Amino acid sequence: MDGGRPTSEFPAHLMSHMARLKVDPENRVVMHSHPTNTLAMNFVHELDEKKFTHTLWEMCTECIVVFPDGIGILPWMLCGTDEIGKATAKKMEEFRLVVWAMHGIYGAGKTMDETFGLIETVEKAAQIYMLTAHLPRKNTIKDEEMLQLVDLFRVNCRKDFLNIK
Numbered sequence: 001m002d003g004g005r006p007t008s009e010f011p012a013h014l015m016s017h018m019a020r021l022k023v024d025p026e027n028r029v030v031m032h033s034h035p036t037n038t039l040a041m042n043f044v045h046e047l048d049e050k051k052f053t054h055t056l057w058e059m060c061t062e063c064i065v066v067f068p069d070g071i072g073i074l075p076w077m078l079c080g081t082d083e084i085g086k087a088t089a090k091k092m093e094e095f096r097l098v099v100w101a102m103h104g105i106y107g108a109g110k111t112m113d114e115t116f117g118l119i120e121t122v123e124k125a126a127q128i129y130m131l132t133a134h135l136p137r138k139n140t141i142k143d144e145e146m147l148q149l150v151d152l153f154r155v156n157c158r159k160d161f162l163n164i165k
Helices: 010-023 036-044 049-059 082-092 112-132 143-153
Strands: 029-033 072-074 097-100 104-109
Touching: 010 029, 010 082, 010 104, 029 112, 036 104, 036 112, 049 072, 049 112, 072 082, 082 097, 082 104, 097 112, 104 112
Parallel strands: 072 097
Antiparallel strands: 029 104, 097 104
């Protein structure tokens, strides 16, 4: 061995595993990455879980189906600490995706493919947002249309993240 050590985010990974397994015993994979467009979006979009999630849901038809429980967001915190690990684990009780502001994203799922796909879907939506954020928006997926997707694919979404009455 070359004297390697576990990542500084090792505590966050372990705590996130424990939290997700309590919610869904099949969520055995926790992945952390630093997707460029998702991070870029952190600098130009309000870091509010409802607003951030809703914007991403508007970007691609599959978003509300792939991550119907939305995205948890932590403010910037010092990485590699128990504090960020505990905060991430707390968010993982409610969300399968957690953004670390100005750092990266955590995702949880049943398999590596599912978890990677979850994060990749967020990244694709964030890329579309970043490519269009400076332009006037003429079209979007409306909340009523998102509900049609939820019904068609039989998923439970965070209806409190939609702007419906």
